[in-house]
Amino acid sequence: MAVIETAERMLPSGLRATLSPSLQKLGAILGDRSEKAASQRMALVAFVIRIASAALAFLSQIFLARMMGEFEYGIFVFVWVLMILFGNLACLGFHTAVIRFLPQYKADGAHAEIRGLTSTARRFALALSGSLALVGIIALHFLGGMIENYYVMPIFLGLIAMPMIALGDILDGTARANHWPVMALSPTFLIRPTLIITFMLAAILAGASHSAVTAMQAALAATFATVLMQYLAVTARLRHHYSTGPKVIDFPAWLAVAFPIFLIEGVSYLLTNSDVVVVGIFLDPEQVAIYFAAAKTMALVHFVYFSVKAAAGPRFASIIAENDRGKLAAFAAETARWTFWPALAVGLAVLAAGQFLLSLFGAAFMSGHLVMAVLLVGILAKALVGPGEVLLIMAGKQRLCVYLYAAALAANIGLNVTLIPHFGIEGAAIATASAMVVEAVLLHIAVRHALGIVLFAFIRSHMTTMNAKAS
Template sequence: MAILNTAEKALPAGLRATLSPLVAKVAVVLSGGDEVSRAQRMALVAFAVRIVSAGIAFISQIILARLMGEFEYGLFAFVWVLVILFGNLSCLGFHTTVIRFLPGYRLEDAHDKIMGLTSTARVFAMLSASALAIFGFVFLYFFGESIASYYLIPVSLALFTLPMVALGDVLNGTARANGWAVSALSPTYIVRPVLILLFMLVAIGLGAEKTATTAMLTALLATYVTTLFHFAFMNRRLNRHFRSTARRVHFRHWIRFAFPMFLIDGIGFLMTNSDVVIVGLYLPPDQVGIYFAAAKTIVLMQFVFFSVQAAAAPRLATLMSANDRQGLAGFASQAARWAFWPSLGVGTVVLLAGPFLLSLFGPGFVQGYELMFFLFAGFLAKALIGPGETLLNMAGKQKLCVVLYIIIFGCNIALNMALIPVYGLAGAAAAVAIAMGIEAVLLHIAIRRTLGIVLFAFNDPRAGQNTGKAV
């Protein structure tokens, strides 16, 4: 506050008059104690973390691509996508279950339930990820000969990484549920990418080959270091905030929510990453590398959407627990506007700079520029409805979400399988864009019919809402 006031006084009178309303709004967000200000504050922190993380991820991917070349980089990108995908799936929805129930338990001062929920989620995710890894090793033992030889060692290393990825996702969800934006986002989106790059440079400096196998070894080490330190930090913070030696476990209640969330998140993650996976199945690793570079570049616009979603989830859960339907409608509409306009601005800038940004990966990657236009359209369509999926989930409409995402996922897979063999990388990008458009339309219709909320970035939040619908 003092810094803002000092800066405002230092401005010329004309500029001060213009910027005073904006400064006042920022001051309210930074110092306000109400729930909306807290959510906005978390959105700002999440946005800042995502800006830093996007820069780090982009630079690290450029360096890795330059070091390894198109083939080895594409091979690493394909396997790493599988790690993130199956690591998230192996949580079986418990990382989102924590976000759903912890804010309500905090309102009740039910610290024993909070400690029971967080510990159960961690143990469950670790066990399920370990079981999945064992299954993967058994599969490789019996069917490894049918897989291209250059995949075997990177995939084996990926299987060792799964338990830590799953635990990290649960820890991120726990931090998000408490509104600890830095603790939620920085380990996965800042610390781990930095460590992967650092360990890779050290390994090459010590004489290691510039291959996908070396990259996966460094990724494995970075994931373990990041997650174990995050685990110790979160343990101390939870024990400091929720002083309860008892742990009440309602496993059946939680798993009933977690399983639909597993289907929803699983389908969502599969939909987000299926293009890379199917490109990897149909095309050689160098083509995967080109597609991945284009996707990594345009995805810079999506960190806005992610930041809003991360900030909105706890607030939506709190409004649901308080049965504040009017507040729910108003906040959801506000979140949609938070998501859309910055996404449009950032995406436009990234598109204009696309050829230059892709050339940083290497001369062969510039051919992926046309793919960015398809992906831009898809991300923008999704941003139009903001955190629509999160709203439905927090409103207890998980089963409806499952049905919607099964339809969306089916469309996405069908589009990918139809377009990639014919149009190659352009077909993959077009399939993603069309599927995101279908997702936005279906979520908008579902929210309007079930909750009476017209969730749309251009909608007047005071009109068209029917908050009398049962939530």
């Protein structure tokens, strides 16, 4: 784009008036190709990071399970999932609102708004998550007798880590909005799990017990170290790209977008993690451990969806700003195909090796193989429509997403509560997979109804584009 503008300025005035429209059109084409290339690069980098992180997460969970045993490992994973869940929710949608606004501000050259948005999102997330953590600690002090004693100290440690988890999510969103995938994904998915294992091993070598408390202490230290490094790196890069200067803060406008996103992603995140939570409520830590190991093993498939989602958000926002419905439909169809076919290949490979992979956690964990098979059905159903919720959010259809995910969450919780007491962890898998199918069907209907786009991995690109134009 800079070359085109320079060439245009060097032309004589008469020739410039004649060629300027063509040069501007060429610049727009090159700019669109550059934007698409950036999205593809981000998808590729995110894909590679997710492969590495999936392997690392799998190995780290095997290490923790072997180190602690089923009971203590079950306590740790139940509490850690709760803290990750509430840390994410404490952002109140600002980690995604940054992705929604920053590319638009960047295109307009509104650097003051970018500085205001990024600083406000950090402070808000820290303030809200810190307040929630304080309330949780007070409640734990007065109501601790109502829960099992072995959960009390791990929950306390997790509450201290929660504000840093929230800040990390904001930094992740800021980096993703700027197409910095390594800076966005590697802290949470590579550095933090590595540090948890390192600190856990160091503590045990120093004489600490092989317990969930030790694991939570390691997780707390790893979270603080990781977020501090990410904060310094993202802040330095923001100052390099947007310099220092005045800040424009439009908190009401940001909150008006962030809060519906919070409702959508909050319900979606609850939908993703409610099975582990309900299993932890109804069953003993040993069963939580087996279910989590099976789900974590099958989660090797999820990195495909996450990689596409990480790249699709900013690209969706850019195309929507151009108001080109045909281009939007074509890119949406691509994201569905990018999600489904790799997920199918990886899912079948993981399921085939399921018994062996589960045995790495311990002999008792092999009973979770059926759980893996059931969960794969739900994962593939969701992959058929790709990151459809991201498309709806970036198109401003937050309210529709709220209703959609509320229905899917209600089905998930209702099925989990009904099936787990009768069928144990297999009931949790059936409930979770069924909820994924419901989610996929509702997303397909919602995107077609709201945007006129047929979002389905098997649909042909020209059919999707024609449908979008006709709407």
